[in-house]
Amino acid sequence: MQEGRDLFNKATKRSWLFLILVFLLILPHFLENEPYLLHVFIMTFVYISLAQAWNLIGGYAGQLSFANNAFFAIGAYTSTMLLIHIGLTPWLGLFAGITIAAFIAYLLGVHLFHLKGHYFAVATIAFAEILKLVFLNWRSVGAAYGLSLPLKMPSLYFIMWRSKIPYYYLFLLVAIVSTVLICILDQSKAGMYLRSIKQDEEGSEHKGIDTKYYKLIAFMINAGICALIGTFYAQYVLYIDPRSTMDIMISTKCILVVLFGGLGTVAGPVLGAAILVPLGEYTRIKLGGGGQGWDYIVYGFIILAILMYQPSGVYVILRSFKTNVWKILRG
Amino acid sequence: MDLAYFVQAITNGILIGGLYALIAIGLSLIWGVMEIVNFAHGEYLMAAAFFSYLFWAHLGVDPLISLPLAVIVFLFIGFATQKFVMKRLMDSPTLITIAATFALSLILRYGFFVVFKPDYRVIRDTTLRGSLHTGPISIPVAKLFTLIIAVITIILLFSFLKYTKKGKAIRATAQDREVAQSLGVNVEQIFLLTWGLGISCVAVAGIMLSTFYYVFPLMGVTFVLIAFASVTLGGFGSVHGAVFGGLVIGIIQQLGGAYASPALKDVFVFLAFILVLMFKPMGFFGKY
Numbered sequence: 001m002q003e004g005r006d007l008f009n010k011a012t013k014r015s016w017l018f019l020i021l022v023f024l025l026i027l028p029h030f031l032e033n034e035p036y037l038l039h040v041f042i043m044t045f046v047y048i049s050l051a052q053a054w055n056l057i058g059g060y061a062g063q064l065s066f067a068n069n070a071f072f073a074i075g076a077y078t079s080t081m082l083l084i085h086i087g088l089t090p091w092l093g094l095f096a097g098i099t100i101a102a103f104i105a106y107l108l109g110v111h112l113f114h115l116k117g118h119y120f121a122v123a124t125i126a127f128a129e130i131l132k133l134v135f136l137n138w139r140s141v142g143a144a145y146g147l148s149l150p151l152k153m154p155s156l157y158f159i160m161w162r163s164k165i166p167y168y169y170l171f172l173l174v175a176i177v178s179t180v181l182i183c184i185l186d187q188s189k190a191g192m193y194l195r196s197i198k199q200d201e202e203g204s205e206h207k208g209i210d211t212k213y214y215k216l217i218a219f220m221i222n223a224g225i226c227a228l229i230g231t232f233y234a235q236y237v238l239y240i241d242p243r244s245t246m247d248i249m250i251s252t253k254c255i256l257v258v259l260f261g262g263l264g265t266v267a268g269p270v271l272g273a274a275i276l277v278p279l280g281e282y283t284r285i286k287l288g289g290g291g292q293g294w295d296y297i298v299y300g301f302i303i304l305a306i307l308m309y310q311p312s313g314v315y316v317i318l319r320s321f322k323t324n325v326w327k328i329l330r331g
Numbered sequence: 332m333d334l335a336y337f338v339q340a341i342t343n344g345i346l347i348g349g350l351y352a353l354i355a356i357g358l359s360l361i362w363g364v365m366e367i368v369n370f371a372h373g374e375y376l377m378a379a380a381f382f383s384y385l386f387w388a389h390l391g392v393d394p395l396i397s398l399p400l401a402v403i404v405f406l407f408i409g410f411a412t413q414k415f416v417m418k419r420l421m422d423s424p425t426l427i428t429i430a431a432t433f434a435l436s437l438i439l440r441y442g443f444f445v446v447f448k449p450d451y452r453v454i455r456d457t458t459l460r461g462s463l464h465t466g467p468i469s470i471p472v473a474k475l476f477t478l479i480i481a482v483i484t485i486i487l488l489f490s491f492l493k494y495t496k497k498g499k500a501i502r503a504t505a506q507d508r509e510v511a512q513s514l515g516v517n518v519e520q521i522f523l524l525t526w527g528l529g530i531s532c533v534a535v536a537g538i539m540l541s542t543f544y545y546v547f548p549l550m551g552v553t554f555v556l557i558a559f560a561s562v563t564l565g566g567f568g569s570v571h572g573a574v575f576g577g578l579v580i581g582i583i584q585q586l587g588g589a590y591a592s593p594a595l596k597d598v599f600v601f602l603a604f605i606l607v608l609m610f611k612p613m614g615f616f617g618k619y
Contacts, residue, residue: 064426111609117425118368118567122559123608126601129556133601137594248552252433259430293441300437307431308419 024172028165038164042236044277045171046229047257051269052178053225054254059264060191061218062198064121067108069250070128071101071223073135075230076240080147083158087150090159090235097227105223109216125248132246146241149234159235167236174232175270178225183266194218195264249296256303262315271314276302335467340589341582346474348581349481353536354554355561355573356488357529363505363568364525367417367428371436372558373551374443375530379405379537381443384546387454394457394542398480401534409530413523421522436551443548451545459542473543484535485574488528492570501525505568557584557597560604566614575615580604 031037050068057065078100079093112123136144152158161167185191196204197211205211234240253276261272279302280295287294310317358372382401386392412435420431459473492498503511504521512518544550561580565572580600587599607614 058426062426064429112605115608115612118362118429119563119608119612119614121368121425121429122563123605125556126560126605130598130601130605133595133598137592255426255430256434259426263426293444296437296441297445300434300441303434304416304431304438307423307427307434308416311420311423311427 021176028168032163032165035164038168040278040281042164042168042171043281044273045168045175046233047253047273047277048175048270049171049178049229050226050250051254051257051261051273052175052182053222053229054251055182055258055264055269056185056194056225057215057218057222058255059258059268060185060194060198061215062117062194063113063215063219064117065124065219065222066121066248066251066255067105067124067128068222068226068254069246069248070124070131071105071226072230072233072250073131073240073242073245074101074104074223075227076234076245077135077141077147077230078227079231080149080234080240081141084147084150089157090231091157094228094231097231098224101223101227101230102220105219106216109212109219113212113215113219128246128248128251132242135242135246142241144242146239146244149238149240151238159232160238167232170232171236174229179266179270181221181225182269186266190214190217198264253299256299259311260303260306260313262313265313265315268313268315271318275314336589339468340585342468342470343589344582344585345578346470346478346581347585348578349478350536350540350577351554351557351561351581352574352577353481353484353539354533354558355565355577356485356570357532358558359562359565359568359570359573360488360501360525360532361529362562363570364501365417365421365522366425367420367432368425368559368567369529370429370432370555371412371439372529372533373553373555374436374439375405375408375533375551376537376540376554377443377546377548377551378408378439379534380541380544380546380550381447382534383538383541384452384454387457388452394454394538395459395476398535398538401538402531405534406527406531408534409527410523412530413526417526418519418522436555440548440551447548449548451547453545454541457542471543473539477539477542480535480539484532488532489570491528497521497524501528557600560600562614564604564607564614566616569614569616572614572616 027041028038031041050072054065054068057063075094075097078097079088079090082088082093082096083090108124108127112120115123135141141147149160152160154161156166159170185194193204193209193214196207196209197214201211230245233245257272257276258269259272260276261270262268276299280299283298284292284295306313354372354376358369361367361369379401382404383394383397386397386400387394416431416435417428420428423431457473459476461472463470463472463475490498492502500511500516500521501524503514503516504518504525508518511521540554557580558577561576562573563576564579565574565576580603583603584596584600588596591599
């Protein structure tokens with residue numbers, strides 16, 4: 001009986017996922033004249049992927065990293081510099097960016113993983129700030145003026161299009177791939193090891209888990225995903241500068257999205273981004289009056305409320321809601 | 332090497348270091364007692380600077396006169412923070428409290444941003460204007476006064492923690508919450524008091540800062556990172572360490588600015604800080 005219900009649930013879950021996917025795939029054709037709505041969807045996909053990346057290091061491995069914005073910017077700057085100076089396709093620039101970001105994550109991890117939670121958090125903030133200050137004053141990467149991407153023939157080869165629709169599919173793909181990646185990891189041995197490290201690092205070490213190795217791998221994958229999104233983001237907005245790509249708010253938003261949705265779960269970051277990003281955009285348009293600020297105030301109140309009343313996140317609320325409905329339906 | 336230039340840089344470092352120490356002790360105290368990293372600390376600093384600016388701009392009150400008033404008002408703001416927000420989160424993991432104080436900082440920062448717009452404001456013609464000159468060294472009166480007020484505040488806080496009954500209870504709670512509780516310390520009340528004191532200290536810093544620095548809604552970010560570096564350098568939870576960290580950070584920053592590049596002065600602060608953490612993972616005086 002129990003097994004039968006689980007199977008049923010799994011099957012409904014699959015068909016729901018399938019329906020949502022089909023919906024997302026055909027949606028752009030109805031939004032051709034709504035570039036702003038497309039932009040909201042694209043930003044949601046960007047934050048799903050960035051939040052999944054952070055989920056890996058923060059949610060599974062339990063390391064409070066604030067360096068997502070740094071890796072994101074490394075990806076954006078590497079491919080952009082290569083495109084500007086040698087006209088290299090961003091598809092190759094992408095790998096350069098991922099390699100550099102993962103290498104820096106490796107160096108940071110080797111030297112900083114022995115720090116306790118809050119010390120590690122502050123150290124990663126310091127690293128991201130150093131990078132931002134250096135880039136703000138570094139002439140050859142555009143300093144505070146930033147870099148404009150050279151306009152090439154719209155094509156897949158240069159990842160440049162006039163319409164937003166191809167970008168929509170690109171970022172949707174990235175969001176799906178990063179979520180699937182976390183899903184595979186969640187089921188794998190490595191995922192189990194990471195969770196065990198988060199719960200009790202010393203204990204895991206005694207059980208023979210190479211804690212440092214798994215944390216490093218998680219951190220490097222996190223950095224790689226961020227760099228990848230950084231490259232695509234630069235191709236999408238066609239202009240990057242330190243203030244927009246290295247803003248600490250990028251890291252913070254990832255963390256808030258994961259916490260809001262549910263820390264260390266596959267669905268959490270997806271739910272979190274799907275609710276928070278459109279909400280932020282909406283409040284900015286409705287209440288902003290041209291300026292910024294309202295979206296962050298709304299974020300602040302929502303996050304505070306969820307942390308105070310249900311710190312496990314929306315995912316848990318939805319799950320308990322589902323069980324309750326099930327109970328009522330069964331009488 | 333010009334000696335006067337060097338002495339001037341060191342002097343600037345000590346002057347600003349006193350302010351950093353004052354921001355950092357509140358942060359360190361709150362961590363020491365409750366193991367909460369207050370990411371909203373810079374926003375309280377900003378709010379206090381606005382407090383001073385608004386009194387000056389609308390009522391013509393000198394910042395030095397609004398200072399004692401601010402201490403009392405922010406003591407209660409600190410109480411309120413604990414009572415209405417942090418109380419529910421006392422036993423949560425580090426990540427949750429960091430996120431909660433960050434959410435608080437977003438609300439405060441962008442609340443001021445929406446109300447006052449991102450403009451920079453300046454307080455002019457207070458009692459603290461001009462500079463003192465001793466030989467080739469010049470010392471702005473406002474900064475000198477800030478250092479003096481910072482030293483007085485720090486001494487007052489230390490004496491409070493060391494000699495009064497409540498202060499001893501705070502230290503006992505920081506050392507071991509359960510034991511303190513079993514000895515009859517009202518821990519809830521100590522948490523309230525700690526938030527109050529921590530926020531009052533940063534309010535003093537905010538008021539003094541407003542006498543020589545711009546007042547604007549996003550100012551907290553800059554200072555909170557420096558304060559984090561100071562606290563971490565000294566070691567989280569060590570109030571003496573925070574004072575030491577603040578001074579060291581101030582001097583490193585000003586020397587870096589004087590000899591390398593003013594635009595990159597904070598890079599030296601963060602680099603020095605990461606290097607220290609690599610070799611001393613809990614800062615110089617940290618217990619946890």
